[in-house]
Amino acid sequence: MTIKSMHHVGITVTDLAATVAFFQELGLELEGEAHMEGTFVDGVIGLDGSRSRIAMMRTPDDRYRVEFSEFETPQSIDGSSYAPINALGLRHVAFVVDDLDDTLARLRPHGAEVVRNVETYQDVLKTCYVRGPEGILIELCEYFS
Known part of the structure; x- marks a missing residue:
């Protein structure tokens, strides 16, 4: 290894x-x-x-x-931080949260914007992409028990 x-x-x-x-x-x-x-x-x-x-x-x-x-x-250069998810390179960081709706409510005053929708997949999870500071893409996932 x-x-x-x-x-x-x-x-x-x-x-x-x-x-x-x-x-x-x-x-x-x-x-x-x-x-x-x-x-x-x-x-x-x-x-x-x-x-x-x-x-x-x-x-x-x-x-x-x-x-x-x-x-x-040296001064930072634009690395296309607002590139869409299909752009080459590191695109997002994902986190598991306890309560997605509460997390979004707390992040919105800090500039968080849901990329499109909060989606639910069967009875497994609720998830969405969020743009955070500097355009950082963050995936938030709430898994159901």
């Missing part, structure tokens, strides 16, 4: 504070924030003179992490 586990998914944003607030409302827990710069970071990410702030957030079960980065230098 070559992989022991998945550590995190990284997402670059332009407003770290708003992104952290949105994902805290969703239920992720802030593990820590840090300022990143120097030769070590430059060597890892391949950008000379980089400076960024990061926030590492984790799911309540402590199994998964999402790292949000806001770059001071």
Whole structure:
């Protein structure tokens, strides 16, 4: 076996504070924030003179992490964050929630918009895609017992 586990998914944003607030409302827990710069970071990410702030957030079960980065230098470039789901590349992050309707109500004041509909599949689950901060696509799933 070559992989022991998945550590995190990284997402670059332009407003770290708003992104952290949105994902805290969703239920992720802030593990820590840090300022990143120097030769070590430059060597890892391949950008000379980089400076960024990061926030590492984790799911309540402590199994998964999402790292949000806001770059001071070099300036971030548009990565087509509002691309549709069929665009090539990493497109969405999915979370299981206890109550989808309640979750949507709490996220709307933070700018969340349902992509089209909340759909129910048989008696198995209720799900939808949501655009969050920076156009991040999030799938929310409520499984029925």
